[in-house]
Amino acid sequence: MKIPTIHGYIDSRILINFTADPKSVEKIIPFPFRPKIYKDKSIVGICLIRLKDIKPKRFPDFVGVNSENGAHRIAVEWDEDGETKSGVYIPRRDTSLKLNAFVGGRIFPGKHYLAKFNVKEQNGNYHIDFKSSDDTETSIDATETKVFNENSIFETLENASDFFENGDLGYSPNKDKFDGLRLKVYKWEVKPLEVSNVKSSFFENEEIFPKGSVTFDNALLMTNIEHEWKSEKEK
Secondary structure, eight states, X not given: OOOOOEEEEEEEEEEEEEEEOHHHHHTXXXXXXXXXXXXXXXXXXXXXXXXXXXXXXXXXXXXXEEEEEEEEEEEEEEXXXXXXXXXXXXXXXXXXXXXXXXXXXXXBSSOEEEEEEEEEEETTEEEEEEEETXXXXXXXXXXXXXXXXXXXXXXXXXXXXXXXXXXXXXXXXXXXXXXXXXXXXXXXXXXXXXXXXXXXXXXXXXXXXXXXXXXXXXXXXXXXXXXXXXEEOOO
């Protein structure tokens, strides 16, 4: 599947990041992918992203669409042409846009679950929650801060920023193949968030992740970012 280059703006993007037991992660990611290990841990998370003016590149902004979206992500590696490549595997996508839910997997990469999003933002405070058509739930309450979480496995904001910037290529399951989509941001800049509450029924599902195998690590914020999405070769 090949889509045209998509252009638009990231109004806000929150990366909710967890560490996980690699053995648990191995069970839910398919070949050719394997967990990307950072200090003996697998890195998993959720990307909450508000998109605006999304349309094929060079089309005027007024034809673009806006949406709230969530993507559950797992940092992965794989072997390709004798080299080790890295990116993210995206086992599920959720969206507020009915168009995405309808055409996901046929025009846009991966199946999209239709979800109801509740978003409140004021004075650097963020509340986002959503519930999907299959009852998957995610929520976060966070506040902008200048101090990166000192308990994070990444230790510094710069280390975390570099790790996630290198995860710009995502693969989503589509029947018996994996659709590739690369995010190109015109200016990469993240800020730390202080999190007071976070919930993910996906990562809290003990049938997939045994109790204690997933731990919240940090959250990062991006705002007002011009970007493009480009198709990559499927696997």
